[in-house]
Amino acid sequence: GATLDAVKKKGFVQCGVSIGLPGFSNADEKGNWSGLDVDVCRAVAAALFADANMVKYTPLTAKERFTALQSGEIDMLSRNTTWTLTRDSSLGLNFAGVNYYDGQGFMVTKKLGVKSALELDGASFCIQAGTTTELNLADYFRSNNMKYTPVTFDTSDETVKAFDAGRCDALTSDQSQLYALRIKLGNPDGATVLPEVISKEPLGPVTAQGDDEWYKIVRWSLFAMVNAEEMGITSGNVDAKMSSDDPNVRRLLGQEGIKGSGLGLADGWAANIIKQVGNYGESFERNVGQGSSLKIARGQNALWNKGGLQYAPPIR
Amino acid sequence: MSVHTPHPDLPPPANIVGVIGWSRSNLFSTPLNTALSLFALYLIYLIVPPMINWIFLDATWVGDTREACASGTGACWVFVKVRINQFMYGFFPEAEYWRINLAFGLLVVLAIPLFIKRFKHKGRLAAFILIFYPIITFQLFSGGNFGLTHVETSKWGGLSLTLILAGVGIVASLPLGIVLALGRRSKMPIVKSVCVVFIEFWRGVPLITVLFMSSVMLPLFLPEGTNFDKLLRAMIGIALFQSAYMAEVIRGGLAAIPKGQYEAAEALGLSFWKSMGLIILPQALKLVIPGIVNTFIALFKDTTLVLIIGLFDLLAIIQQAFADPDWLGYSIEGYVFAASIFWIFCFSMSRYSMSLEKKLNTGHAR
Amino acid sequence: MSNTDNASSPSHASDDVTIQLRGVHKWYGQFHVLKDINLEVKRGERIVICGPSGSGKSTMIRCINRLEEHQQGQIIVDGTELTDDVKHIDQVRKEVGMVFQHFNLFPHLTVLENCCLAPIWVRKMPRKEAEGVAMRYLEKVKIPEQAKKYPGQLSGGQQQRVAIARSLCMNPNIMLFDEPTSALDPEMIKEVLDTMIELAESGMTMLCVTHEMGFAKTVANRVIFMDGGEIIEENEPHEFFNNPQSDRTQLFLSQILQH
């Protein structure tokens, strides 16, 4: 397809990411990007070019992201984007999978003394513009017959700042973000996340419609990471596993079976992903889990066989 | 016949000169004036001392970490100090800072002769600065040739990006502005209306919608697969936007050239383009230098809008630094710093343009 | 229209002296412009003031209607002393008309509106009446047909005559002229001077800064010569021109008469 050809010609993947959401995508002082969403981009680059660094990042606000993808300004979008019917069908997008199962929650200051979202009738909410959050909030309050005031900002940064300044009673966003954003508060301990989760937010990488080959590469890059975790292959042991006898492992690492030809990739594509980016579990722990300052538990994002929802189709 | 001896000059009475005379006539000439003066003095008393305390006297200047500021009640300039390189150079690799310094140093060196009265080749030097200097600067920033490592545009940022954007905006909009201005004065109805529509369109829409279009929508309008650098696209957007304003400035200059100049050129047998290039434009452009400087100031301030499309100009990079968990809560310092940088640039340029205007208005004997 | 039967003339009309300057000094910053000026002008007198450029002629007559402030001495106009008091200033300005070198007509108003402005807003006259007065004076300066035009459409001489009519509309007792003809082309000077002579004949008190010596000889009761901020000589015209007392006057006269 055209996108794939263009990417190959350019020699790098132009990946749309969030302007700065700790754990998912944020740049350090040198401008190097890291995060769970960033790792998906890196995985695609590793699969395609055998080099995870062949990625260029375009930081986007929530408002800009779909337009950027539709216009071809970016090749893929990996920016905590919720998979919904409208987006999948009428915006000309293809969701390639889910790299984080999330749900919308609320953060309030402890002083407010609120224990449940149902007590928030009449409150005002800081939200980020152009998200499903905006819609979910409206639905939730409508169905519970409550009133609310939305205060909408362009970037998550402004949202937090306004919340911190007392502009609104609560901040609402995906749960994962709430934790990330809480660190940015002047006094993180003064705020608490309410238990309610009011929506399903499957977040995943997105490509534009019209290039199936490219779409499949993105989708299987993500699957390769999940499969690798399931099979216990890590960036540390991938070389050793090359000589494994397990046919599943051998197929994943391109030792036998269809190898890379189905996707039009080199045979060692998945091995490259695992070697350079790591498996899904590694990426998770490193960016948002115990290895990070966010310390999010696996929860729904554990593998299917460990009580979670992460499930990848088999490589065969 | 009497010989007249002039009356000696007497010193003025004490109450009209010196401090007393001055304040009597400048501060307390009428009851209303007295009330206003006292009110103004009170206002100054309210605002200025606390400001000076916060900015200078109580501020923290030394240290490298947040802890250094813990005790101070004034501004924490340590925050700015720690980040100053990033504010100036963005994400440019530290080892390559010299390239940016060289580029701007070169500009200063090149520009100095323009201010020397006796220097003869001002026109040629200005042309060099307008045409070749941008190429040199681009090479220095971008690298990739002459053994310089390539630095992607996404790593450009900070004050240097602000200057680049404004500089490119003004230089690129100049030729287009000239063409549009000539077109708008053209006798050909279609050419004229095309130019009018173009100019009024760009002057009528907000810059942020233009930037949004150029940064995320442009590929939609181009044939499949064409794509180019985001910064470049922002620059194109800015240049188009700016060219409309530039055209109006230049039109003013063209209108100020007396009709006789056109006729004399025509009578000598010069063709349209020759008489424009040799006679009219050199005079018109010189007349509108103050106007161009003012446009530049406006553009310089407007470049802050690129933060909305995710480019890290000075303001954006300072805002981005607010998110650093180590330095939360020092946004006022950041804003004050940004404001003073912008202010210094804009104010000195506006003074320069005012002095130029005065010079052009008076002795126009050259 | 002699001013003695003027309705607005003050109660002490019997008093002969209408302008009185006593020991007037004025400084611009450190610069001593007017030095001990003493002058008395009687009702109906016509005085011409001359002197080299920068000698303080304009400054002196501008002090008389308080366009400039003096710092020492007394200026009494029509019985009102000029002080800081706004009331007094208003009073004096109503009595004193002034005509400037550069006409200073209001370009955004028609000739008629120029003339009516002050009567309406200062004297609170009804517009109809003000227009009547204005037309009378425009006829007097011989340009009633220009009433509806704007100043920019008139020649310099016509403009200056409008300026004179405008001042007259306020029914002043005293008229000040500051080089009323020096910005005009030669043909136009004559029409303005004619108007001024006519005015002089009607008995108006006039102070006129001018270098038109013909005018001085024709109408002035007295000629005043100023130099360096002082009044150096003061005499009736015939004496002044033919028998100047001071060497400075002589020098000055020799210069302007030869020209």
Place this chain on the structure above:
Amino acid sequence: MSNTDNASSPSHASDDVTIQLRGVHKWYGQFHVLKDINLEVKRGERIVICGPSGSGKSTMIRCINRLEEHQQGQIIVDGTELTDDVKHIDQVRKEVGMVFQHFNLFPHLTVLENCCLAPIWVRKMPRKEAEGVAMRYLEKVKIPEQAKKYPGQLSGGQQQRVAIARSLCMNPNIMLFDEPTSALDPEMIKEVLDTMIELAESGMTMLCVTHEMGFAKTVANRVIFMDGGEIIEENEPHEFFNNPQSDRTQLFLSQILQH
């Protein structure tokens, strides 16, 4: 420097008539400025055009080098008819020099550069050669020492002489003058007229709009009187001034001569 041995003169140099206007009409919008103008100018002739303001004098000579377009009739200059054709216009402009009332020198160029500009860019002369030519003509108008100055630094008379030199540098066969002295102070008029007289003596074909009747008497072969867009009278100077045929001419002459 007579024009017959001029290198650039056209092939039919033997022909005597160099400018020919036949039934020329011109309108500005609805306004009929030139009405059936017929005129023949022979090589080396010196013609003075006069007439009241607005009579179409400027318009007529501006038509001759196509600064204005005529709408009816023929204008033939040096064998080339003025039509839409760009070639012809260029051709004519090379042959015809023009001097304006307000000099119209280029203020951003030095006197020398002013003179060299057209030779270099229109005649494609090398700069060295052009400067040589320019200096020759600057000497002819007697201001070679001002070559390096800017027009703004010269007096009006000097500027006008530069303007003449600038036109001459293009080696024209014909010179048009549009009131070349009317923006000058009296002292300067003479220097410019002297230059023009000298030029006339060298045999240049000249058409000159001017009210300097002295000049007309001295150098003109023919005087043309225009009024209301028509040529009313055409005669040799002596006859024209002493024995005008038309009453309009008479009226006009009485006005300007008395002045």
Place this chain on the structure above:
Amino acid sequence: MADEQRAVSLPAKPALWRRPAVRSIFFQILLVVGIGYFGYTIFQNTLNNLEQRGISTGFGFLDQEAGFGILMTLVPFDETYTYGRTFLVGLLNTLLVAGLGIFFATLIGFMMGVARLSSNWIISRLATVYIEVFRNIPLLLQILFWYFAVLRPLPGPRQSLILNDTFYLSNRGLYMPSPVYEQGFWLVMLALGVAIVASIFIARWAHKRQEATGQQFHTVLTVIGLVIGLPLLAFLVMGMPLSWDFPVLQRFNMAGGMVIIPELAALLVALSIYTGAFIAEAVRSGILAVSHGQTEAAHALGLRPGSTLRLVIIPQALRVIIPQLTSQYLNLTKNSSLATAIGYPDLVAVFAGTTLNQTGQAVEVIAMTMAVYLAISLSISMFMNWYNKRIQLVER
């Protein structure tokens, strides 16, 4: 001989390409074709790209339900309204902030422009400092500054600064009572209408009388009395058919009443102060352009300084001021789009922001947004040009 001449000189009709008229027509046709082709290519590309990427086109989305809430709306709105309605809401919010901004900026500008020329040294210096400081700092920075500078020191809603139990000021905004019209209020409105019409007649009559007799009439006082008194009378007669909806503190926020949100306040303050500085300069240059002789002549005629300014100076200065004022009004309107940076729901934030993002109809939405700004700009310049012409007419 003349005939010879004709034979020699009369060329054939010149070749077409050497005639300027032909050239110019040709060039213009070329231009039209070029632009047409350019436009066509862009159009085709866009259609191709949209189709290829499966993006639907058209304005059908305007009828779909929006499903999100908006902070401040001037017309009824909740999440069940359509995307088309969000356009209206955004547009009205933009017009509100632009209109108010123009009003305040003009006020500040004229005050500061006159202050800068004041004979009072301190006042003129303060005005200079104001102008030089605010003119030379980017507007976006000022907006951000005012927003956080306004938010920071204000207390939370429960600690609101309360005035008279009717006005509540907190970081949620300034709450005040909103009127609730009850039965019979129509008479009050009618009375107000009558009062306004009467005022116009009185003003005309007073003007005429002043022209005729020179007596001045206290029009202003009469009109104020009429416009307040008549409705008040009707109000009392109808048994006070109006109640106020007072804001009450609820658990989190104030409920009821009207509110000026801090976003609007910050945007308005920033826009007015920034643009005011430019207008002040325009006013100053306009007043300076009127020669001092005009003032002197007016004084010599006995006009007081106030009348001089009103009758002589300002009418002349306006000729210089108006064109600059026009371009400042245009700038202010366009700059109001920076609202998006602080979350004020203007057209760009609501429609070109959220709506665009939820529907993905970038081309349609941006085209509509640009068209709206263009229309506003053109209306402003048309109005100002008309006004300028009118005052020019008075002058010449």
